Amino acid sequence: MSHTVTLEWRDGRETTVDVRESETVIDATERAGLGVPYGCLYGACATCTGRLLEGDLAHVERPRGLKPDHRLEGYVLLCVAEPRSDCRIEVGAEIQADLVPNPWK
């Protein structure tokens, strides 16, 4: 069954997308033309990083681009993630930058 996923950008924009059975969030956002960033499409590069705010989301491949701490903090890789319930996810290019602060600053 499909799930309704609410996407929130940090600039305040918000929209919803229906994610079908066996569809990743990125598959659905591309189908809907929402322009959520992505790169490798196999969970290695973290360009598609989002942050799960509510709901149940499962990685269907190992999210190699995330470290264990990131996963505890709710970060998800949307190119390999399928919703298991309705979800609310923070998205946009800025989210990926949360993972790696400037180490010298």
Added chain:
Amino acid sequence: MDMTVWVLTMSTDEPSQSTDAHGHEHHGVEGPGYPTPAAMRTESEREKTAFVMSLRVGMDVDGPDFVGVVDVDPDSDTYAELIDTVEMPNKGDELHHFGWNSCSSSCHAEGLMRDHLIVPGQRSSRIHIIDASDPRNPAIEKVIEPEAVFEHDLSAPHTVHCVPEGKIVISMLGNADGELPGGFLQLDQDDFSIDGHWEIDRGDMEMNYDYWYQPRHGVMLSTEWAAPETYYPGFDLDDVEAGKYGDSIHVWDWETKEHEQTLTFGEEGLIPLEIRMPHNPEETEGYVGAALSSNILRFWEAEDGRWEWEKVIDVEDREHPDWDMPVPGLVTDVLLSLDDQYMFFSNWLHGDVRMYDISDTGSPRLVDQCWVGGNFAERQSVGGHDVRGAPQMLQLSRDGRRLYWTTSLFSSWDNQFYPEMSEEGSLMMKADVYPEEGRMELDEEFVVDFGDAPGGPARAHEIRWPGGDCTSDVWQ
């Protein structure tokens, strides 16, 4: 020939194959490129078009990456403008480095032409073949999809060199899962089909990045970044401490395609990225820029046939008033002029590009430095454009008189160190170089702001000229 007619009727660049249409004497040679580095430096025309890798990965711009075509002909009405964009068929590629189907290494091969660009996607592992026979109107001819690359248990294509005998070799940084080891993918120049791995025996090589080769001496050297799954998401010092970033280069037998020797630099050579050997095909030495250690290391073949190395330049870390720790320069690109007299490199975190006299190869002499952008330059704008990022990917004119650069490194690393780039894109800039005087000067009139790209802001990365350049061509 009447030059007026030529300018009006042909594209404004160096024709892509050898020809004497504008006085390029090739002395019976029928292949692409030039018989010697000096021939390329002195007999080619001034560059009039630049191909620039342009990308939107990691931005909230819903569009694909593209090959940007920039007018660098000062006599043109569209000088210093982005005049064409060849959009990729997919999003998310991260166009990064690219190369030619053929170069001066095949100068004596009849029938070959330098007319196709090989444009890989660093993140997607997709490889685009672009017909650039008309430099002002390039077009995608073929796309090798990621699945075809993953079949060879390789990913993350980086450096492209055409090599003699009709092949193209691409350094690949990971396996099909974005983990180690990487390797080298070989394509056929005729139909751009995948042959398979170039290497026969990779020895203890696991990490890969850039490579250079000197066919006259049967040697190739490759460098190390990290596993794609490590560097793709951004730079984490914990990964350096865990040994997940490179500190070595690898010496290969170019003929047997076997790994021969590993040169391990340790702390002196953390993250050795760009590697350059002199254009003179007699030379058996070269330089590699260790990005994180911010050193230039020189390597050479000793009398016993083993390779040795030494540090020849050490960029001092700098204290930043607002930062906790001293900041390394981060040497991210290096190039040698075609006459092998000057080395240029960029310090992407500091914000300068340096020019060294390398006529005494073991003792490079700093002759000039250009500060613009970054975290330490006083000058933070050029021609009314804020400099986002800092000098990074370099390209020098064939005659050694104009140095161009772009300011983006890699989307996730840009977003980490210069986050404004993810919204506003990056820039292309230029300095005029005076080799007779050993100095260079920022050209305040030349700025291409990729923030104004059609379809929305973009980052700009590697630059190449039709007709070849300092980092594309190797001589046999």
